Amino acid sequence: MTFAGILAFLGLAVVTMDVLGGVIATGVLLRGGAVRHLLAFLGGYTVVVTAATLVLHPLLAWLSSVLRPVLDSNNAIGTVEIVVGLALAGISAHQFRAVTRPQQKHGRIEERSTPTRLAATPLALAGVAFSVTALADPSFTIAVGMASQERHLWAHIALLLLWNVVYQLPLVAVTIAAAFGRHEQLVERVMAVFGPRRRALQTALAILLALIGLAVLGDGIYALISGHVPWLRQLIMLR
Numbered sequence: 001m002t003f004a005g006i007l008a009f010l011g012l013a014v015v016t017m018d019v020l021g022g023v024i025a026t027g028v029l030l031r032g033g034a035v036r037h038l039l040a041f042l043g044g045y046t047v048v049v050t051a052a053t054l055v056l057h058p059l060l061a062w063l064s065s066v067l068r069p070v071l072d073s074n075n076a077i078g079t080v081e082i083v084v085g086l087a088l089a090g091i092s093a094h095q096f097r098a099v100t101r102p103q104q105k106h107g108r109i110e111e112r113s114t115p116t117r118l119a120a121t122p123l124a125l126a127g128v129a130f131s132v133t134a135l136a137d138p139s140f141t142i143a144v145g146m147a148s149q150e151r152h153l154w155a156h157i158a159l160l161l162l163w164n165v166v167y168q169l170p171l172v173a174v175t176i177a178a179a180f181g182r183h184e185q186l187v188e189r190v191m192a193v194f195g196p197r198r199r200a201l202q203t204a205l206a207i208l209l210a211l212i213g214l215a216v217l218g219d220g221i222y223a224l225i226s227g228h229v230p231w232l233r234q235l236i237m238l239r
Contacts, residue, residue: 009146009159013166015212016139021045021130022170026187028123029178038175040120044127045134045168052135053160056144077230078223084138084232085217088209095206099199134167143167 028037134140147159165172177186216231223230 005146006159009143009163010166012139012143012146013163016137016167017170018134018137018168019170020133021168022174024126024130025171025174025178029174029187033123035175035178036120037123038178040124041127041130042171042175044124044129045131045171046127048128048131049134049140049164052131053144056141057148074223074227074229077232078220078228081216081220081223081230081232085213085215085220088213088216092206092209092213095202095209099202099206139167 025038025041028041143163144160147156147163150156150159174186219228219231222228
């Protein structure tokens with residue numbers, strides 16, 4: 001994979017970063033959870049994502065040969081971009097509505113419910129359920145497809161591991177902080193930094209999603225009416 005391909009590959013993970021995992025992990029800690037609970041949750045997620053990757057890799061190779069006329073069609077990829085652009089616009093509208101919601105206050109972690117209310121097995125199953133959010137994300141499929149273009153197996157594995165770490169960075173960061181006993185400080189720091197700026201950050205995120213959605217939507221429409229090579233196809237073709 002070229003340097004431009006790696007930048008696009010990791011940029012995809014950054015742009016589509018899943019903050020929900022970090023939110024759930026923080027919620028587990030607020031309910032008195034321990035490191036083993038976070039590891040169980042992360043383990044359930046990892047098992048399913050790994051299995052899905054092993055299945056998706058040969059499936060994408062087969063689909064690539066079967067659907068080659070579709071993948072080579074600018075109109076087909078442009079239509080996909082239109083759908084993605086509309087979806088991003090919808091998410092942006094949801095974020096704008098979320099700005100108006102009142103902010104909830106939480107006490108310190110040790111003041112929340114006791115760890116005896118939590119168990120590792122249900123959290124592992126919750127991690128399995130949470131993995132569905134990643135599998136349903138088109139960026140996951142694109143990342144597997146881009147990494148599979150790497151000839152060496154070790155590089156393929158390393159790229160996917162790095163992508164998933166970046167993609168789930170909030171969840172990984174909370175888990176590492178908890179492992180070193182720094183989760184209370186991390187939660188307090190995040191609340192101190194982002195709490196007063198919640199509305200501004202959500203508004204900025206909504207605007208960013210709207211701009212990206214409009215750009216992708218416009219590129220898809222332009223591809224349909226002019227024969228322009230869509231950005232999504234250019235991204236898939238990066239090596």
